[in-house]
Amino acid sequence: xxxLNANHFLYLLQAxxxxxxxxxxxxxxxxxxxxxxxxxxVSKSRLLRGLAIGYIxxxxxxxxxxxxxxxxxxxxxxxxxxxxIVAAGLSFTLYAAAFLxxxxxxxxxxxxxxxWEASDCxxxxxxxxxxxxxxxQAVRLAIPPTxxxxxxxxxxxxxASVIGFVELARAGQIVNNSTxxxxxxxxxxxxxxxxxxxxxxxxxxALERKAHVGR
Amino acid sequence: MSYEFDFSFLAxxxxxxxxxxxxxxxxxxxxxxxxxxxxxxxALARIYGGPWLKRLVGAxxxxxxxxPLLVQIFIVYFGLSSxxxxxxxxxxxxxxxxxxxxxxxxxxxxxxxxSIQRTQLxxxxxxxxxxxxxxxxxxxxxxxxxVYPALTSQFVLLMLASSITSQIxxxxxxxxxxxxxxxxxxxxEVYIIVAVVYLALSALYRVAFWLIGLVxxxxxxxxGTAL
Numbered sequence: 001x002x003x004l005n006a007n008h009f010l011y012l013l014q015a016x017x018x019x020x021x022x023x024x025x026x027x028x029x030x031x032x033x034x035x036x037x038x039x040x041x042v043s044k045s046r047l048l049r050g051l052a053i054g055y056i057x058x059x060x061x062x063x064x065x066x067x068x069x070x071x072x073x074x075x076x077x078x079x080x081x082x083x084x085i086v087a088a089g090l091s092f093t094l095y096a097a098a099f100l101x102x103x104x105x106x107x108x109x110x111x112x113x114x115x116w117e118a119s120d121c122x123x124x125x126x127x128x129x130x131x132x133x134x135x136x137q138a139v140r141l142a143i144p145p146t147x148x149x150x151x152x153x154x155x156x157x158x159x160a161s162v163i164g165f166v167e168l169a170r171a172g173q174i175v176n177n178s179t180x181x182x183x184x185x186x187x188x189x190x191x192x193x194x195x196x197x198x199x200x201x202x203x204x205x206a207l208e209r210k211a212h213v214g215r
Numbered sequence: 216m217s218y219e220f221d222f223s224f225l226a227x228x229x230x231x232x233x234x235x236x237x238x239x240x241x242x243x244x245x246x247x248x249x250x251x252x253x254x255x256x257x258a259l260a261r262i263y264g265g266p267w268l269k270r271l272v273g274a275x276x277x278x279x280x281x282x283p284l285l286v287q288i289f290i291v292y293f294g295l296s297s298x299x300x301x302x303x304x305x306x307x308x309x310x311x312x313x314x315x316x317x318x319x320x321x322x323x324x325x326x327x328x329x330s331i332q333r334t335q336l337x338x339x340x341x342x343x344x345x346x347x348x349x350x351x352x353x354x355x356x357x358x359x360x361x362v363y364p365a366l367t368s369q370f371v372l373l374m375l376a377s378s379i380t381s382q383i384x385x386x387x388x389x390x391x392x393x394x395x396x397x398x399x400x401x402x403x404e405v406y407i408i409v410a411v412v413y414l415a416l417s418a419l420y421r422v423a424f425w426l427i428g429l430v431x432x433x434x435x436x437x438x439g440t441a442l
Contacts, residue, residue, distance in 0.1 A: 060417075061414040061418070062414055063413055064375075065378045065379060065381070066389065066406055066409055066410045069406045070403065070406045073396065073402035074403035075403070077402050077403050079218065155281075155283040158285040158286060159283075159379070169286055176293070182289065182293035183290065183295070186286055187290060187294070189286050190278075190287070193281065193282045197282070201277070201281055
């Protein structure tokens with residue numbers, strides 16, 4: 001058996017950069033798809049709204065773990081063999097899009113009706129209304145809850161460990177397999193996650209306070 | 216490319232799925248109930264407790280909410296057993312889910328309790344209620360009524376998160392799926408079935424919480440509006 005040493009800690013820190021990278025992929029992908037979901041969700045067309053609602057319900061009603069298994073093992077058996085980082089990126093994108101879409105829908109709807117009406121009177125078309133009037137105001141409302149949701153993304157990337165992607169949680173398991181000191185190792189892993197998530201939580205709270213003062 | 220769906224394994228394996236789903240329900244009902252108790256006590260401690268108690272509960276909430284459930288489960292199951300405290304997978308799963316759910320419930324219940332107006336407490340004082348009576352009858356139930364939607368969606372998320380306990384060999388729904396797919400090589404079909412079962416469970420839980428809400432909150436039942 002190997003003693004737990006500083007190199008193990010460095011290995012965990014290195015794995016944490018993969019956690020951050022995966023979080024960034026999930027957030028970037030989730031933002032793009034999430035914006036589409038949010039816009040569909042407030043669309044005038046009943047069909048598009050229904051589609052967005054169905055998507056959100058589907059993702060929010062199934063565990064992320066099952067989505068991961070479906071995109072890794074399921075697609076693999078169907079002939080689309082994805083490497084773990086792609087399968088994980090895909091699953092987290094789908095997951096983040098559903099939650100961000102729902103958060104941002106709330107922010108778009110929170111922009112007062114009068115703003116829509118005023119921009120209507122000015123003769124702006126729907127695209128102009130969104131880009132010049134509604135979205136800039138919605139973004140300000142959206143920042144605190146979005147930062148808060150980033151904490152969920154960082155934490156949930158730990159699930160990528162189950163499909164063999166070596167991020168922080170998987171690295172913890174690997175170190176544990178050679179040193180067999182699970183308590184020390186997983187507390188260390190938890191501490192590294194905490195160091196990544198807590199600043200985000202604090203930022204979300206501070207932004208929220210600031211947003212409330214402004215109103 | 217063409218892929219032939221084959222659900223024929225269901226004829227033989229459906230009892231496994233039912234057993235897995237049943238364990239998921241058992242695990243989550245116990246965890247939700249205990250999590251609500253832990254969360255409510257912590258919320259009360261955070262509001263009415265002394266400065267040290269407040270800080271302690273605050274640290275608990277922040278530590279749990281900023282670390283992944285998967286790692287918490289590993290600490291309880293592998294970590295505690297290496298320290299000499301041997302727990303079965305099911306017990307570890309429940310402990311981890313209660314500790315995790317309790318932290319989120321604390322924050323939600325705290326918001327609810329803080330929304331109770333001072334005048335309510337003063338009125339209870341005037342009526343000569345003891346502190347315990349005030350908390351039970353004047354504070355807790357109305358507080359819960361106000362945050363009930365947030366509370367129940369948190370509980371549904373906890374049910375979905377219970378899938379993570381499959382990683383420590385708790386034989387719940389997700390673990391059953393892993394087992395069946397490794398026997399049949401029908402992973403796509405297996406996970407689709409399990410996804411549908413989870414969707415059905417979420418819907419079932421929502422309906423159950425709605426019914427419980429009707430029983431619990433008489434005012435809402437009679438007037439149709441929240442407090």
